[in-house]
Amino acid sequence: MGEPAVIFDRVWKKFRRGERHDSLRDLFPSLVRRMVRRQPSGDLADQEFWALQDVSFEASRGEALGIIGPNGAGKSTSLKLLTKILRPTRGHCHVNGRVGAVIEVAAGFHPDLTGRENVFLQGAIMGMKRTEIARRLDEIVDFSGISAFIDTPVKRYSSGMQARLGFSVAAHLEPDVLFIDEVLSVGDMSFQQKCLERMRENVRAGVTLVFVSHNLQAVAALCKRALVCGRGRLLFDGPTEQALTVYLQAAQTTSARGGTDQPHFRLLNAAFKTRDGRVCHTLRPHTECQLTAEIECLIDAEDFCIGIELERTRDLLYCYGTSSEELGMPLRVSRSGERIKISIDFTAHLARGHYRINLNVRQPRVGRFLLFAESAADFVIEEHETYDGVVDIAPRIAMSTETAKTEYVQPATIA
Amino acid sequence: MSTVEWGYRSAGQRLADDVREMLREQRDYRELLYQMTRRDLMLRYKQTVMGFGWAIFMPLVNTVVFSIIFTRVAPLDVGMPYPLFAFCGLLTWNFSASAFRFAMISLTTNTSLVTKVYFPREIFPLSAVLVALVDFAVGSVGVIALMAYYRVTPTWTLLALPVIVLVHVMFTASLCLLLAMANLFYRDVKYIFEVVVTVWMFATAVLYPVASLSNRFGLLLQLNPMTPIIEGYRSVLMRGSLPDPVSFGVAATMSAVLLVTCWVAFHRAEFQFAENV
Numbered sequence: 001m002g003e004p005a006v007i008f009d010r011v012w013k014k015f016r017r018g019e020r021h022d023s024l025r026d027l028f029p030s031l032v033r034r035m036v037r038r039q040p041s042g043d044l045a046d047q048e049f050w051a052l053q054d055v056s057f058e059a060s061r062g063e064a065l066g067i068i069g070p071n072g073a074g075k076s077t078s079l080k081l082l083t084k085i086l087r088p089t090r091g092h093c094h095v096n097g098r099v100g101a102v103i104e105v106a107a108g109f110h111p112d113l114t115g116r117e118n119v120f121l122q123g124a125i126m127g128m129k130r131t132e133i134a135r136r137l138d139e140i141v142d143f144s145g146i147s148a149f150i151d152t153p154v155k156r157y158s159s160g161m162q163a164r165l166g167f168s169v170a171a172h173l174e175p176d177v178l179f180i181d182e183v184l185s186v187g188d189m190s191f192q193q194k195c196l197e198r199m200r201e202n203v204r205a206g207v208t209l210v211f212v213s214h215n216l217q218a219v220a221a222l223c224k225r226a227l228v229c230g231r232g233r234l235l236f237d238g239p240t241e242q243a244l245t246v247y248l249q250a251a252q253t254t255s256a257r258g259g260t261d262q263p264h265f266r267l268l269n270a271a272f273k274t275r276d277g278r279v280c281h282t283l284r285p286h287t288e289c290q291l292t293a294e295i296e297c298l299i300d301a302e303d304f305c306i307g308i309e310l311e312r313t314r315d316l317l318y319c320y321g322t323s324s325e326e327l328g329m330p331l332r333v334s335r336s337g338e339r340i341k342i343s344i345d346f347t348a349h350l351a352r353g354h355y356r357i358n359l360n361v362r363q364p365r366v367g368r369f370l371l372f373a374e375s376a377a378d379f380v381i382e383e384h385e386t387y388d389g390v391v392d393i394a395p396r397i398a399m400s401t402e403t404a405k406t407e408y409v410q411p412a413t414i415a
Numbered sequence: 416m417s418t419v420e421w422g423y424r425s426a427g428q429r430l431a432d433d434v435r436e437m438l439r440e441q442r443d444y445r446e447l448l449y450q451m452t453r454r455d456l457m458l459r460y461k462q463t464v465m466g467f468g469w470a471i472f473m474p475l476v477n478t479v480v481f482s483i484i485f486t487r488v489a490p491l492d493v494g495m496p497y498p499l500f501a502f503c504g505l506l507t508w509n510f511s512a513s514a515f516r517f518a519m520i521s522l523t524t525n526t527s528l529v530t531k532v533y534f535p536r537e538i539f540p541l542s543a544v545l546v547a548l549v550d551f552a553v554g555s556v557g558v559i560a561l562m563a564y565y566r567v568t569p570t571w572t573l574l575a576l577p578v579i580v581l582v583h584v585m586f587t588a589s590l591c592l593l594l595a596m597a598n599l600f601y602r603d604v605k606y607i608f609e610v611v612v613t614v615w616m617f618a619t620a621v622l623y624p625v626a627s628l629s630n631r632f633g634l635l636l637q638l639n640p641m642t643p644i645i646e647g648y649r650s651v652l653m654r655g656s657l658p659d660p661v662s663f664g665v666a667a668t669m670s671a672v673l674l675v676t677c678w679v680a681f682h683r684a685e686f687q688f689a690e691n692v
Contacts, residue, residue: 015690080689084533087686101532108532112458121454124447125534 005208006059011091013052051077053232064209066219069229075212097176111155122169144168171198181212264301264370265361268294272377282380285392291344297334309358351386440535451542470553474505496565504621506554507645511587514547518591522599530689540591570655579647586670589677640666
């Protein structure tokens with residue numbers, strides 16, 4: 001293995017909120033202030049905040065590392081530090097080898113230059129020789145699938161086309177370390193698949209990949225290990241599957257959703273397993289599952305029902321929702337202190353992806369939520385057959401060939 | 416490498432380390448410097464009809480205007496045909512002035528590159544210098560044409576021309592680095608510069624010898640390296656003599672010191688650019 005390809009060692013990064021002095025008028029007061037009191041780098045002045053606090057991780061050669069976390073968690077800042085765009089306030093970070101980075105779609109592109117000219121410019125930014133770029137040009141253009149427009153100025157490209165070209169350049173110019181920051185979201189489905197495949201190939205060939213994305217499915221497909229960031233700190237570093245759980249739980253506790261003015265119930269526990277009793281997180285389509293939960297009544301409640309919502313976590317696509325009332329069960333009444341055991345059986349007729357179940361208690365007559373437990377359970381459906389979609393309809397395709405018996409007759413021309 | 420080396424280093428050692436790093440970066444990224452220069456040249460002339468013709472045309476128009484003033488309205492003896500004197504002065508002055516102008520805004524107009532991609536930031540102002548240098552080379556065809564017209568033949572002193580170009584480029588590049596950096600932090604610089612450059616031009620031997628001004632502003636005029644540089648061009652090309660060793664020597668030394676100072680300052684401030692642009 002040798003030396004790690006990416007080292008991030010107790011890194012702190014400070015940023016300033018709001019405007020900085022941009023005019024000479026403000027220069028002299030600020031210079032005087034700076035001279036009068038020397039501020040140690042460990043303290044926060046007015047309007048400053050830590051974007052990263054004591055973050056350490058390493059990635060070894062040929063490893064694919066995912067970074068997930070909510071907006072503002074410090075993911076992009078980490079990548080900018082690694083690519084030397086920013087410098088840490090404290091600690092140090094280091095990358096061994098040539099870096100290919102896509103921090104933002106087509107950041108290095110100049111709108112007035114053609115696609116071809118931009119490929120050379122981008123390659124030069126990555127520190128490559130012209131001959132090396134020329135050698136790979138055909139491959140890059142082929143991969144991007146926009147060969148018809150390669151001599152058109154980039155300003156006429158759609159954002160999808162720019163993303164295609166940007167990714168193609170970064171992935172084909174033989175980097176040692178590849179940083180990808182949420183760029184796949186722009187491309188269409190087939191291109192995303194192609195990118196994932198390309199990144200996988202790169203990793204197999206020994207390229208170190210650091211992949212920042214909100215597309216949890218892609219992270220799960222690509223990376224064995226993932227980091228979870230939150231508010232500038234590293235919350236978790238380990239296997240991707242566990243990382244996803246940590247991330248979703250963190251999202252649940254900070255969620256602003258749930259229209260309960262005053263929760264009448266409290267979720268005590270929830271468990272998810274398959275019907276045959278296995279507690280597991282990754283399932284095949286059509287697995288029979290069971291969600292059990294226990295809730296406690298805090299305030300007397302009447303005329304309520306239990307509801308569930310099934311969502312795909314990648315995009316919060318609302319896949320299915322129902323309630324005990326809709327299934328024909330009578331509304332219930334409960335006194336404070338009572339505990340209710342709930343068990344919900346269902347079959348996961350779902351295509352691949354990461355899903356979660358939100359559990360709620362609501363009063364359908366007044367339209368009020370008494371409990372909203374976001375992500376009471378979550379699971380991953382794993383399969384490689386479907387192309388796209390949410391529902392697994394378990395199709396069977398039959399084909400037979402017959403020779404046409406009727407001859408094709410030229411329709412008579414109507415005078 | 417972004418490894419921060421802790422521990423004590425003397426100022427001299429730090430300077431040596433920085434210079435070594437600066438040179439290594441320029442070597443590693445020479446391809447990019449070429450591509451950026453090419454990009455700027457292509458962009459500049461992409462939608463123009465005259466293309467590089469502008470590089471000759473602009474100083475030519477000014478030459479005609481000032482030739483009328485200084486041969487008809489207020490005749491001036493400059494020791495050579497006035498149009499030759501003025502064109503040479505304007506062309507060499509324009510090289511510096513246009514490099515300054517482009518370099519100054521080079522970081523702020525490339526915000527997306529500065530905040531999203533890493534490479535040595537010197538590339539921006541330095542490619543502005545190279546772009547201006549290409550224009551300068553094209554424009555010098557005009558000097559050759561005028562010299563042929565006035566039957567001025569250069570002598571062996573032409574051999575000193577590369578030295579003068581070198582000093583000129585060094586001086587221009589050092590101010591380009593300084594201006595690019597200053598304008599990134601304080602946008603006022605752009606406006607102040609426009610005023611300064613106008614006054615500066617008339618305090619330099621671009622359109623007339625400045626000897627007549629030297630009584631009142633003596634020291635200030637002597638410290639202006641642009642005058643010995645421009646006079647140096649005229650000496651080796653048209654007068655057949657070497658530049659004045661004292662004033663040109665001072666200008667050359669000043670340019671070299673300035674280049675190292677500005678470059679090191681730029682290099683040390685570089686990592687703050689992305690946060691302040």
